[in-house]
Amino acid sequence: MTKKSKFQLLSYLVDEYLIYYKSLNKNKKLVAFAMFETVVINSIITVLNQFLRKRLIQYYTIQLNILEKNRNVFLLNFEEKKKENIIKIFNDIQQKLVEENNALKFLKNSKLERKFLEPIIKKVNSKVSLMKHGESILVLNNSDSFLLSFYYIDFDYLENKNSFINNFIKVINNFEREGYLNFNFRIDNNEEIKFSPYFVENIIKSDDSFNTENSVNTFFNYNVLKRQNLKIREIVNYLWRMGISNDFFPLKYLNSLFTTKNQNDLTRLLKFNKLIEQNLLKYQIEYIRLSKNLIFIEEKFLFLVLIKLDSEYIKKIIEKYHSKYFIYITILNKKEFEKLASITNFKTLHNLLTLNSDEILNFDFNIFRNKR
Secondary structure (H helix, E strand, O other): OHHHOOOOOOOOEEEOOEEEEEOOOOOOOEEEEEEEEEOOOHHHHHHHHHHHHOOOOOEEEEEEEOOOOOOEEEEEEEEEOOHHHHHHHHHHHHHHHHHHOOOOEEOOHHHHHHHHHOOOOOOOOOOEEEEEEOOEEEEEEOOEEEEEEEEEEOOOOOOOHHHHHHHHHHHHHHOOOEEEEEEEEEEOOOOOEEEEEEEEEEEOOOOOOOOHHHHHHHHHOOOOEEEEOOOHHHHHHHHOOOOOOOOOEEHHHHOOOOOOOOHHHHHHHHHHHHHHHHHHHHOOOOEEEOOOOEEEEOOOEEEEEEOOOOHHHHHHHHHHHOOOOEEEEEEOOHHHHHHHHOOHHHHOOOOEEEEEHHHHHOOOOHHHHHOO
16 A cells, blocks of 8 residues: 555656656555546545445545535545556546546646645645644745644544535534545455545634634534644645545445535524624623533523424423523524424423524623623
């Protein structure tokens, strides 16, 4: 495999649709990369998995730029001893993929070079130096600099895997963060195709103290992000879009993973959460976000926000917190809120108030200050 050979990070050759690296040790192995952009993902994965099984490609990676919607970039990895073998395999794969999706666009020459180097080099031919900065890697490009922070994504017990990608990108955008969400695919010795997901954050400001790991995990109410401490020499794993850990997940997790279900619901929840938090900050009210649905305010109040009615979840929250705190419950869907309002058991409870989304718009947030 690639890791057993020695390569120089920026010693490569660009020739039309392929970028080549030549091993520095005796085996003289050639490693090559091709990249293409496409809107379609699921059907392309099916085709590429066939090439993995035939060992025509060593791995492929889907790269999603958080800031660029609907621009999915694929990177294909080839390993051979002869350049002509790589070219023949690439031509066969290119033809098959274009037949599958004629809108698919392979990158070529300077465009390929720019896109390939983009994660660590913003301008081709600029001088690059790397150094450790805590758990991150500091990248210096001439006068420009930025930090790279690496996070493994744990899928094991994550809820709503099918809508994770869309939800994750929206959450990262809502936090005004930048970076790449990558999915690396390879086949193991047991002929099983697996994938490794990871997120790499680009931090432009050196004094940026935002805790992405904690904020994202709080929102999902699960430790989905796990910080990875990459060494300088491992930066090639990122540039070559390999995985950043040895943990891979089976393809069963990929059922409809790249769909956009619940897109509008999540957008509405994010906007609503932002509205609530902006008002709390405006009135200098202390709060802690416990999850995407729960806000703990002034150590006295619990604010529960749901998109749709979930009676069992509400019941658990009430049983756990009602004796300690005053609870506000809001459901954004009006019809679902009407169902909540019709539940008589909730009406008889003290220290509990249900609010519809319109009432929140006129809500007096000073009430939290007056009850300190």
